[in-house]
Amino acid sequence: MTPGPAPSFPGDFLWGAATASYQIEGAGTADGRSESIWDTFSRMPGKVLHGHDGLTACDHYHRYPDDVALMRELNLTAYRFSLAWTRILPDGRTLNRPGLDFYSRLVDELLGAGVTPWLTLYHWDLPQALEDAGGWPERDTALRFVDYAAAVHDALGDRVHYWTTLNEPWCSAFLGYAAGVHAPGRTEPQAALRAAHHLLLGHGLATQELRRRDPSLSLGLTLNFTDTQPLDPASERDQDAARRLDGLANRFFVEPVTLGAYPQDVLADLGDLWPQDLVQDGDLEVISTPIDVLGVNYYATQAVTAGCPPERAPLAAAQARRHDLPSPSVGSEHVAVVRRGIPVSDMGWEISADGLSDLLLRLHKDYTGPLGVRLTVTENGAAMDDVPDATGYVEDRDRVDYLDRHLRAVHEALARGADVNGYFVWSLLDNFEWAWGYTKRFGIVRVDYDTQRRTPKASARWYADVAGSGLIRSRNGAGATAE
Ligand code: FCB
Numbered sequence: 001m002t003p004g005p006a007p008s009f010p011g012d013f014l015w016g017a018a019t020a021s022y023q024i025e026g027a028g029t030a031d032g033r034s035e036s037i038w039d040t041f042s043r044m045p046g047k048v049l050h051g052h053d054g055l056t057a058c059d060h061y062h063r064y065p066d067d068v069a070l071m072r073e074l075n076l077t078a079y080r081f082s083l084a085w086t087r088i089l090p091d092g093r094t095l096n097r098p099g100l101d102f103y104s105r106l107v108d109e110l111l112g113a114g115v116t117p118w119l120t121l122y123h124w125d126l127p128q129a130l131e132d133a134g135g136w137p138e139r140d141t142a143l144r145f146v147d148y149a150a151a152v153h154d155a156l157g158d159r160v161h162y163w164t165t166l167n168e169p170w171c172s173a174f175l176g177y178a179a180g181v182h183a184p185g186r187t188e189p190q191a192a193l194r195a196a197h198h199l200l201l202g203h204g205l206a207t208q209e210l211r212r213r214d215p216s217l218s219l220g221l222t223l224n225f226t227d228t229q230p231l232d233p234a235s236e237r238d239q240d241a242a243r244r245l246d247g248l249a250n251r252f253f254v255e256p257v258t259l260g261a262y263p264q265d266v267l268a269d270l271g272d273l274w275p276q277d278l279v280q281d282g283d284l285e286v287i288s289t290p291i292d293v294l295g296v297n298y299y300a301t302q303a304v305t306a307g308c309p310p311e312r313a314p315l316a317a318a319q320a321r322r323h324d325l326p327s328p329s330v331g332s333e334h335v336a337v338v339r340r341g342i343p344v345s346d347m348g349w350e351i352s353a354d355g356l357s358d359l360l361l362r363l364h365k366d367y368t369g370p371l372g373v374r375l376t377v378t379e380n381g382a383a384m385d386d387v388p389d390a391t392g393y394v395e396d397r398d399r400v401d402y403l404d405r406h407l408r409a410v411h412e413a414l415a416r417g418a419d420v421n422g423y424f425v426w427s428l429l430d431n432f433e434w435a436w437g438y439t440k441r442f443g444i445v446r447v448d449y450d451t452q453r454r455t456p457k458a459s460a461r462w463y464a465d466v467a468g469s470g471l472i473r474s475r476n477g478a479g480a481t482a483e
Helices: 037-043 060-073 097-112 128-132 139-156 169-179 189-213 236-258 264-273 283-287 310-316 353-371 397-415 434-439 458-469
Strands: 014-018 078-082 116-122 162-167 218-230 293-305 336-338 374-379 420-426 445-448 453-456
Touching: 014 116, 014 374, 014 458, 037 128, 060 097, 060 453, 078 162, 078 420, 097 116, 097 139, 116 139, 139 189, 162 169, 162 189, 162 293, 169 189, 169 218, 169 236, 189 218, 189 236, 189 264, 189 283, 218 236, 218 353, 218 374, 236 264, 236 283, 236 293, 236 353, 293 353, 353 374, 353 397, 397 420, 397 458, 453 458
Parallel strands: 014 078, 014 420, 078 116, 116 162, 162 218, 218 293, 293 374, 374 420
Antiparallel strands: 293 336, 445 453
16 A cells, blocks of 8 residues: 655744653752652552652653753753752742752753743642641642742743743542542542643643743643543433543543633532532632643543442543542442453553544633644653664564654544644653552663663654654554555
8 A cells, every 4th residue: 555645743842741740850869859748649558560660760850851862862842841849948938049950050041942931830749838837739739839839930931932820620629639640649539620620720720920030932731632432322321421531530620710600510520529618709710821832642442331240340540550549530439430341551541542532622612722722742651671683772663653653643633633642652751640649661772770871762763764754654663664
């Protein structure tokens, strides 16, 4: 079969890779950094596989010049990273200049290499001091977040254009406070709802503050979307199960931000669980403060059923490792995520590129398009069972295949009218995969954790060709003939 023309992306499309502070930085006690909820959680027996933690991770804190040089070699035009609140305001209130200086050096290094910095303020590592004061279920944490955003803007506002407030607030709220599979490991359903609202409030308040300081910034937040389908499309109970989880995980976050209201059907599902005193006058106006970009993290589809016995329901957390803990799906605990025989990644997540094009088109049509908000794929990638050769090189054809299919899906969504301005592969480096520790590898660059040696995998070579040319030429990477 003769291959068609290579899909071509707009010239200003951002080609990036993403990471997060706790997952790569290490230097856990350097320069005044305090403990985050992930430090504490990692020490709790049984919470993180093999008792792994982020204290050393990829040692990016010290190796960032090399890592930025690597980005340049891979033709990346953008880099999405998060900042550790614990380095900047270790007790949640007092500025720690040396911690902030690290990010200033990183930004300068990126700009010097021609890589556009895209920062995320909060990728899950809340200062433990703020958790001790109640954490995200407390309204005050949203106010502390604004102080933090302002401190970062004071230091980096002159050099960073792209600002993401939160990464995946669903995970912070529901995996952290309901299922307890992520830090801080609490299993309190109502606290999870409070956390969700206060995360969104923090996003809105910080967006207002940043906009007030500089109207020209590109502002937004990143949500995780899982395309949720009924296991039996003909079953009304499964259809309702899919509506519930799509509601709680997807619409519950995107609708207050873009439409200024929580979805009524989700509030009805929650019933008395929804705290009546939670939403104060004006909160939804704050939360729906205009943004420029909606970040989309997409990994998988999932099939759900209401037909399972309740003890199977905790499988609902795509990220959950511990199936003995409660469901993150507050008010819909009876809904179970089930395997249906579709190929999965090493996380057990269903691989479906169509889910990404469908999602981008749905978001554009229902939420962002009418507001003129752009979409950016801020994370997409796959953990695979990597096997390095004697030199550390990984011929990860499965990851290349995953990325190729998903980039084609992005291209298709663009061609059908979705306003997508960039794509960030998760992740630049193998790293600390939360409750899974270092056992899951998402990087396009292999990290040998004993030596900290970085070795670009086949997927990195392939992605460098796409990023450098703006074309998806072949699954065999640069210079190879089309399949
Ligand atoms: C996302 C997280 C990211 C990483 C990927 C695999 O939910 O944002 O930190 O763990 O999953």
